[in-house]
Amino acid sequence: MSDESLVKQGVAAATSMVAAIVLLTIGILHVLSGISELRRDDLVVAGPEYIYQFDTTAWGWIHLVLGVIVAAVGAMLFTGATWARVGAVVICAVSLLANFLWLPHYPWWSIVMIVLDVFVIWAVATWKPGYEEGI
Numbered sequence: 001m002s003d004e005s006l007v008k009q010g011v012a013a014a015t016s017m018v019a020a021i022v023l024l025t026i027g028i029l030h031v032l033s034g035i036s037e038l039r040r041d042d043l044v045v046a047g048p049e050y051i052y053q054f055d056t057t058a059w060g061w062i063h064l065v066l067g068v069i070v071a072a073v074g075a076m077l078f079t080g081a082t083w084a085r086v087g088a089v090v091i092c093a094v095s096l097l098a099n100f101l102w103l104p105h106y107p108w109w110s111i112v113m114i115v116l117d118v119f120v121i122w123a124v125a126t127w128k129p130g131y132e133e134g135i
Contacts, residue, residue: 016085019078021050026095026116027071033109034064034103059105062098070095077124089126093115 037060054062073091076084096117099110 007037015076015123016080016127019088019120020074022116022123023077023120024071025074026065026092026113026120027069027075027095028094029113030063030067033066033106034060034067036060037063041071056105061101063102066091066095066098078098085124085127089121092124096121100107 037056038054039060070091073084073087076086096114097116099113103110
């Protein structure tokens with residue numbers, strides 16, 4: 001393996017640890033969003049006709065449960081285990097989908113969350129554990 005490839009893997013490994021922190025943050029933000037929606041906060045507004053329309057209580061439970069799962073997977077990502085990395089990619093894809101469907105209700109929040117999900121997927125997908133020891 002070339003030195004350039006080793007450096008790239010070292011950066012990817014460090015980025016994956018950042019991704020674990022970001023994944024924990026995404027989970028916490030989902031939980032806070034879910035609580036806000038369950039309390040029927042004025043922060044969340046119902047937009048025009050929308051094909052995937054749920055009431056805010058349903059969205060609240062979706063975000064709350066998703067947030068707990070995302071945070072748990074984020075904590076497990078610190079181990080670097082293969083199953084944790086696969087779980088991180090899968091749960092980020094689910095989070096990305098949920099935030100895409102949430103776009104009409106809270107666009108800026110959803111866009112930020114989608115960007116964070118894409119970052120985590122990229123960071124975890126480019127990391128190959130075991131290569132960074134040679135650096």
